Amino acid sequence: MEAGVSAHYPAEEFNIVKRRHLLKRVLQGSGGMIGASLLASCGERALDRLFSLDLANPAERLPDHLITSLSEFYVQSYALPANVDTERWRLQIMGAVEMPLNFSYGDIVAAPQEFFHLTMECIGNPTGGNLIGNAEWTGTPLLPFLQQAGVKPEAVVFVLHGADYYETTLPVAEVMRSQVQLVYQMNRAPLTKEHGYPVRLIVPGYFGQKQPKWLTKIEAIAKSKKGYWERQGWSNTAEIPIHALIQQVEESRVWNQRSQVTIPKNGETGWKNGILIAGVAIDHANPIQQIQISTDEGKTWQTAEQNQPASPHEWTLWRYGWQPTQPGRYTLLARARTKEATQPLDDTNSKDGSSGALRIQVDLAQQT
Ligand SMILES: Nc1nc2c(c(=O)[nH]1)N[C@H]1C(S)=C(S)[C@@H](COP(=O)(O)O)O[C@H]1N2
Numbered sequence: 001m002e003a004g005v006s007a008h009y010p011a012e013e014f015n016i017v018k019r020r021h022l023l024k025r026v027l028q029g030s031g032g033m034i035g036a037s038l039l040a041s042c043g044e045r046a047l048d049r050l051f052s053l054d055l056a057n058p059a060e061r062l063p064d065h066l067i068t069s070l071s072e073f074y075v076q077s078y079a080l081p082a083n084v085d086t087e088r089w090r091l092q093i094m095g096a097v098e099m100p101l102n103f104s105y106g107d108i109v110a111a112p113q114e115f116f117h118l119t120m121e122c123i124g125n126p127t128g129g130n131l132i133g134n135a136e137w138t139g140t141p142l143l144p145f146l147q148q149a150g151v152k153p154e155a156v157v158f159v160l161h162g163a164d165y166y167e168t169t170l171p172v173a174e175v176m177r178s179q180v181q182l183v184y185q186m187n188r189a190p191l192t193k194e195h196g197y198p199v200r201l202i203v204p205g206y207f208g209q210k211q212p213k214w215l216t217k218i219e220a221i222a223k224s225k226k227g228y229w230e231r232q233g234w235s236n237t238a239e240i241p242i243h244a245l246i247q248q249v250e251e252s253r254v255w256n257q258r259s260q261v262t263i264p265k266n267g268e269t270g271w272k273n274g275i276l277i278a279g280v281a282i283d284h285a286n287p288i289q290q291i292q293i294s295t296d297e298g299k300t301w302q303t304a305e306q307n308q309p310a311s312p313h314e315w316t317l318w319r320y321g322w323q324p325t326q327p328g329r330y331t332l333l334a335r336a337r338t339k340e341a342t343q344p345l346d347d348t349n350s351k352d353g354s355s356g357a358l359r360i361q362v363d364l365a366q367q368t
Pocket residue numbers: 073074075076077078079120121122123161162163164166194195196207208209210211212213214215229
């Protein structure tokens with residue numbers, strides 16, 4: 001399949017009337033890690049920014065970045081957030097290393113600064129759920145710090161420790177990539193207490209559980225080990241699978257498989273002017289090449305318009321203008337493709353993260 005955007009925004013006169021209060025928002029169901037966690041707060045409206053865009057106007061370009069504000073960004077912590085005194089805080093690199101080292105906050109902010117966009121998602125986010133957000137992060141590559149300590153050849157995994165006694169593990173080679181960052185700002189402001197002040201690690205391509213907050217210790221060990229969530233059966237690989245999320249049908253916010261929306265036919269709020277379907281998509285490592293939408297439960301597929309983020313670790317935004325002609329019940333699906341993979345329609349193991357397609361039922365009312 002060729003790369004690039006194949007914009008499918010039909011009807012030249014595609015003209016959607018604002019239907020702000022028409023459709024009920026369907027609240028998100030619980031999804032394992034959400035229920036298990038003490039302090040998960042699902043920012044009520046993580047994707048409000050998507051709705052604030054003038055998506056219904058085909059002349060309006062999809063933006064390059066859709067940033068989730070701090071007040072909308074989900075927080076997932078298994079215990080109380082740690083209180084860290086930055087003066088006394090140290091990052092320790094220890095275990096199977098030539099020379100155990102300690103770094104201060106000053107050492108980290110003095111190192112070359114990098115800015116990058118990355119979407120964080122919890123593995124417990126149900127298909128279409130709200131435990132996902134996109135931020136611009138500020139940090140510095142971890143690799144030079146590890147190289148100073150000298151990781152011994154027998155090291156196979158790093159145990160990443162948080163001040164709240166959280167731990168998670170990753171293979172040495174994954175953590176020693178140049179993209180892995182010691183992060184101290186989120187959307188250009190110091191990390192908040194909830195998001196891991198003063199420093200967290202960001203390892204692109206992985207679910208949130210591999211992004212330890214309140215980072216205190218990076219320990220190289222010679223045999224593999226599982227972290228806190230992984231010991232409870234959540235995927236230890238925790239690679240983000242290819243998936244597209246439908247976040248909006250018209251102006252409703254649609255969160256899960258039980259979602260059902262009814263759209264009348266006539267008047268200002270009717271469907272005869274077309275229905276806007278929009279959302280985001282992301283993959284472990286490859287750029288999203290195509291988003292496909294089906295309005296007949298997967299029999300036929302149309303290509304949505306999408307943006308092209310510079311990094312594959314930032315969500316791709318997409319929209320599709322659907323022009324139905326008949327009243328009735330429709331099942332909408334969205335799926336993403338990269339050069340290597342097409343999103344499966346059904347979920348396999350939800351403890352590996354939801355990758356199945358969200359099915360949204362839409363009832364288009366008869367003419368009265
Ligand atoms: N120290 C520590 N780091 C942690 C966690 C935690 O409980 N403690 N939760 C993890 C999980 S499960 C997720 S999804 C992300 C959420 O990051 P956020 O709260 O900044 O959105 O943090 C991860 N890092």
